[in-house]
Amino acid sequence: MANRQRIGVLGASGYTGAELLRLLAGHSGVEIAFLTADRHAGKSMASVFPHLGSLKLPDLISISDVDWHAADVIFCALPHGTTQGVIKKLFEDAPEKRVIDLSADFRLNNLEIYEQWYGHAHQAPELQEEAVYGLTEVHRDTISRARLCANPGCYTTTAELPLIPLLAEGLIKNDEIIIDAKSGVSGAGRSENQSNLHTEVSEGTHAYGIGAHRHAPEIDQELSLAAREQITVGFTPHLMPMNRGILATIYVRLNREATVDDLRHCLASRYAEEAFVNVLAEGLAPSTRDVRGSNNCHIGVFVDRLPGRAILVSVTDNLVKGASGQAIQNMNVMCGLPETKGLEQVTLFP
Template sequence: MATNVTPVRIGILGASGYTGADLVRMLLRHPAAEIRALTAERQAGKPMAEVFPHLQHYKLPDLVKIEAVNWDQLDVVFCALPHGTTQEIVAGIPNGIKVVDLSADFRLSDPHSYAEWYGHEHRAVELQKEVAYGLTELNRQGVRKARVVANPGCYPTCSLLPLAPLLLEEMIEPGGIVIDAKSGVSGAGRDAKQQNLFTEVSEGFNAYGVGHHRHMPEIEQELRLAAGRPVTVSFTPHLVPMNRGMMSTIYVRMADGVSADDLRETLKAKYESEAFVGVTAPGIAPATRHVRGSNHALIGVFADRTPRGAIIVSVIDNLVKGASGQAIQNMNVMLGLGETTGIDQAPMFP
């Protein structure tokens, strides 16, 4: 760590999962980051290198249970815990500590909607009122002022980056939006599950959460804010036999007099000063391999054969821009650091 940089003392709750490992991987090259605490319930007491051998060359604290964390030695906490376990924990973290939550526990601003989609009452309703939704490019000012940031889901990130600006500018109609999305298997987490076994996933892909996936209300919540009225989307996620990566193929109906070229130019103007969001040239379809291992999002726009129809292709790495990279981007904004610090690595190719 550079000697002229004020250290930021960091704790990662749930460090034994994929997003926890990617947080560590990127924070190790962050010039201000000092990783002071790593937690994992089932792996508590083990060195991080025993759980993730690829991190054996780095000096890291051993994994401990959450109750063993010394909050006094932390400035920022990343919560990479399972959905439904974070609200009470975050509510108990001292007010002087900034929090970026990677679970879904604070993403829905309406507690009643949360209870409907997640099957239990919200356990930190008062804190929810103070939370900023952390899609950085679309809510930078909210993130900058917040103590607690709800890191967006991977599917919402991939879908909202192209859709929200187009709805805001009234370039597309809010009705009839179809999001056909696909994710690598790491999006399902690291816990052993029959449906994620190699023989269950390999040599094919499948739809899941059809008609009732928990990312639907999150996507519609943010699209409603952009459009200024309710937006209902048709969203279907699919599991693809690859480790990481995400693609959303989005079908929209353009407003009268608007062309696919107009959509592309609107998105280019919106993101031309952004470090992590790019728009491909006409005729170039982005692929997941174009963003693998990076915090980048890449968007392509195409005219459809249907009248006033357009097809948008959006890709991210689900573990980076869809989770850990965006979480660090939000931390940088919260602390007034350079937004790209520690997460400016180029994509891995091939």
């Protein structure tokens, strides 16, 4: 027990908090020190999430009652806009702690862009300077030295993994990138919201955040770094009547004499040694059902019927590789643990 990382989870009563605990239950290198959930403070996790009832977990407490020194690593799964002040106070009291933030509060490097998209000034600009964007397969080295890791969003992870290597190698043009993405309802969180009711979501699908979704500048930021010039993508998310999963269909224009085979070979080579990214063979199409409950991303590459264009299809589980699984992957990197530890789950199917 002495060698285990002591874990705290802020916001444990949400879907990402519960998913962290489900995955960490299979991680032999950790023990849970505290769990917070202000509205459910004083309750057991079993009463909030019965599927976790067999686990020996501490009761939920308020953030104001947390002893930061009780944990070595803290996952922050609080709502967007609430995290900056909490983490600022945390580091003032316990600067040696490692933090993985699952909200969007530290993902955007440019403070002006953050204020434009989130409607308020950044509350911890000094911490933003040190925050490391947590797309593990791309930023592994800097994540390993980080004190504060900004875990990427679900849509962004699913889109960035296939696009970053292709832009870095100059195989696709920087303009005319169109990302058409679909998400399960759990991506909207667990709070009470009329638009997420069963009768509002089932038997239909709809686009939302059209031309204005907050993941767009995050995608622009990371793709621009890969291409070494400013990129603005077209991005439209859709809500699907399913619990889990992200499917992104991405339309790109080929660069110079590049072929679709070149794109597939580039991605297969880039991710050949990666445990969680699988580039499918020619003709195979990714499906959300094939990654459900796992930390995997599946990518397919296809010829478009329009000359000079290609279609990329990328899928993840929005709660795992799109959130809690990648957060644990980043924790493993930050703590010098095997990267796959706690994440060996095979996809749940059917």
